[in-house]
Amino acid sequence: MSQVAAGIPEEVVVPTLVRVRRPKLAITLGLLTVLLAALFVFAPRSGWTTYRLSAADALIPIGEVSIPTAPFLWGVLAVLVALTGWAVADTLAYRTTRAWVPIAYGAFALFAFLTWAGADGLIPVISLFAGALSISVPIVFGALGGVIGERVGVVNVAIEGQLLFGAFSAAILSSITGNPFVGLLGAMLGGVLVSLVLAVFAITYLVEQVIVGVVLNVLVTGLTGFLFGILLVPNELELNRPATFERLPIPGLVEIPVIGPVLFNQTFLVYLMYVAVALVAWGLYRTTWGLRVRAVGEHPQAADTVGIRVNPMRFWNVTLAGAIAGAGGAYFTLVSVPQFNEQMTGGLGFIALAAVIFGRWDPIRATLAALLFGFATNLQNLLSVLGTPIPSQFMLMLPYVVTILAVAGFVGQSRGPAAAGKPYIKG
Template structure:
């Protein structure tokens, strides 16, 4: 036997076949839960979906479908897709990406048909609200991706949201200029990130502990300033000039998605650009290569002349600026003024989107859109008066977060050096 044959035998002996069972189990569980819901709480009548926007030049009108027949018919398709995924797992094959995407879309459609019995689902309004609720999550998730990719776990996204929102409200109120408020929000996010970077990189304090402490500190600080400064002077200091909507001609008239994507404010259009630039820069530029090298192999990056701690410091500051824009969205677009603890823990949802998105900008953006959709779906289900208890409605976004991270994300590995301080030499 030749040496080549021995080497081939050794390679064959080390080959390990892995069953990717977690996705199949998750799809099967969702299918069973929907079947139980349809069987135990049957609903009849017609479910109406309004596809158009009355204010648009192109109105597609409404489509009505029989509730029971459509729900069970779509459930049959879900059973087939779940069985396909199980067969792939048993056969040691990876399930194609289109399958869970199609499964998710069909599952949401089946649930909406059941929920909207003798009711109306405004599709454009549902999607518009979902995007609006996702905007701060997307900025926070992008900040989290950059931070963890460079080796620093950014648990302080919540604090960056809150301080960015406060700074934006204060400056935009004083100057009557929302763009200056946006700049102030970025500065506020950078200040919180600066403290995180200083303690975790220079003084080697545990990054998670620093992030949690910063969240508590910023919550208390903004709460104090709100009561001591903004409340007594509300008309002067807490009436920020808000960004108006800007409709893009022609694109804004596209049915369904036109009003959702192209009749938005400046911050939303900025979000499109930031997602594209970060996704491109992370994998296609020298900056992205160095950032990923520092987060994966800081010793190797150091040996080729990259200043590891300096790179971490400035990229964490950049992440804070991006998260600060998400904070500005609260006061300059959605709410119109600063209120105490107004971010309501969304920074932690953004952190979950980072994990669910596997530390990738595009996937993290899609995860943030999923969580935003779940939050808006909660509001719609309340309006439709579904037989689901109101307490469960409030839990829905967080249940989706837990299922997404624990069920679909599963055992995934983040950047190797994330959370680990680097000591030169």
Template sequence: MSLVQTEAADGTVQLATVRERKLKTPVSLAVATALLALLFVLVPRTGTSIFRLGDASSAFALPDVPLPTGPTSWVLIGVLVVLVVAAFLQAWSYRTPALWIVIVFGVLAVFAFLVWASAGGLVPVTSLLVGAVSLSVPLVFGALGGVIGERAGVVNVAIEGQLLLGAFAAALLSSITGNPFVGLIGAMIGGVLVASVLAAFAIKYLVEQVIVGVVLNVLVTGLTGFLYGALLAPNEERLNTPVRFDRLEIPLLSDIPIIGPVLFNQTIIVYLMFVTVALVAWGLYRTKWGLRVRAVGEHPKAADTVGIKVNATRFWNVLLAGAIAGIGGAYFTLVSVPQFGKDMTAGLGFIALAAVIFGRWDPIRATLAALLFGFATNLQNLLTILKTPIPGEFMLMLPYVVTLLAVAGFAGQIKAPAADGKPYIKG
């Protein structure tokens, strides 16, 4: 609904309530269904698609699930059409399409695409999900840092720099000390250093926050590249061979089929990610700290009148956001890759920023968005192995195409916190 001003015959101004049909979601779902059906028509595939549910480390053996490629694909298209019709009916009744429709549609659409892509091949479901979670970890930490910073009113474009310096510091300190926990702490300090520069220029000196963030990303890229060439590369054995975290298997839970290896046979950084997401989501909406963060990001003047130190609150929370993003950087060198490499974050900080926007500045939604982007990246690798008829260049584009579609197509007209990016001058 929206309020519209109307002028009566006697010249008085009245407010009238106008009901609006929100058709963007059902139209987006309809377009996605049409494109998927067009793909199946233009490039028909036959044979059997096999989905492997079991895992070598699982205590329970699950059988493979063979599905006839053509019939299964079109049955799923039919189900998607039903969901689209349901979304249109809800929108036509002036209701927002239910979230469960969008979620079920997304899962079935991906499943239909996998059935088509894996004709005559095999999809290891557990490995696909494990890889998706692994690729999502830096994105989740980066997105959480972005949510906290922007909820406090500071645009955190410097996530890329925080991830990169965190990865560098983790590799260096873990190599020197032989202790991955020291490397993890170093990564958090690296993220805080980048965040402190952002906070100082954006909050104290009132410099345009987006420009500061972009400059910091370029600065950190150049600095870590220089230090890598001058320090790490010549002394690789001593300074660039970090001790990494091992996987910690949780008894019984790790034996649960499919989700056990995905969630309960991970490294300590992944478990820390689960805890961090829960703490940030709880703290942001259920604690005094969260109330103050949201207050200075939405109504800083009102927060100031009740005694909240707006700029100090923003400063310390930007540092907290940097520390959390730094943990994401540590994942690159303490879990994923055995050493630091130049530009190894490869723009993932900007994908994390997109997850913040797609997730509507909410920690849970931003986490789900990060998981979606991680899944798209891992799906690209799987599709390359399956040798689908899709050009390899498009496979490389897939994660970024998903990012653009998510932010531009499905996120809709969303509003950032009211004071996001606006410096506060007391008085």
């Protein structure tokens, strides 16, 4: 019987409070704790794990730190059990677990796994972090393009194609001119061309956005492969020997222990990435442009009523997103590998799309998600060098397993822009 029917006056009707448990995080932490405990029990390692924290010629040498492997592992496992218990208690009490709990869990779990893997070995911390940052650069650029596209209402599945065509364009123009900055502009132009096709079909002709993105990825893969065979292979010295960006250490900052050599001994493209992340984050939340982008992506009808031209706004911002993603493609041929090869992006555009979701359509969080994947990929390389007793097949799976766990286990309930993927027809 309703409260009104029971004789309670309508003006004092109390709404029913519904509490919902969200056990995903607690279950994920519990499973990871069990897996780590099983690893430490059934594949025990002893000795000492040594972490190298600075180079031999560093201005402020820190040297190496050694940790007793087995005692440290069991101590950290106790901390992980406590953090898992915290998440379980929050779930049972219908509370939302604070963000620091999964962050602390991830840091302790990673430290324990590295210590286990590096027993009686040496872990070069600076090389590990620097390599992770290097791998993450194109993913970050792609994720920024994905954030802008989805915030304005267009699902940008074509990030992979934008990265690949950007790498191709950068290689040719940099090879012809001998100037990496011209190659970078060419990469941005290549990303724009792919995004223009996406914008025309998805916005002007109202074609399903995901289908257009998938088709563009296949098209760019085939086109660059064809041009590579008939254009770059026979003219390799003229068209596929691009001038590359050199490292530009920043005096003073590069001498900061641990983080200095990682963050401030980089190429121009990495510094451009820092600026791009800051500008997109600031612009999206602090400027009129950002307000209009978010309005068009959330409620285009309301944006239209206040005079915002929805479809032109979408069109030009998808183009901007393509330019940013294309700049990420330049990293492959102007920094990482000074030569274009077929399918050299290796599916990182799809990882960038996952970073957008993991980051909840926020540029800073998406950047952190991209860095996580880069770290997992470089960790795979380090574990292979250390000779850990892990099957090589699992080593190849590691970056993708980390991505799946992050998106499925740690994100929780997330909602993208309400109008993302939905065409807007005026009137």
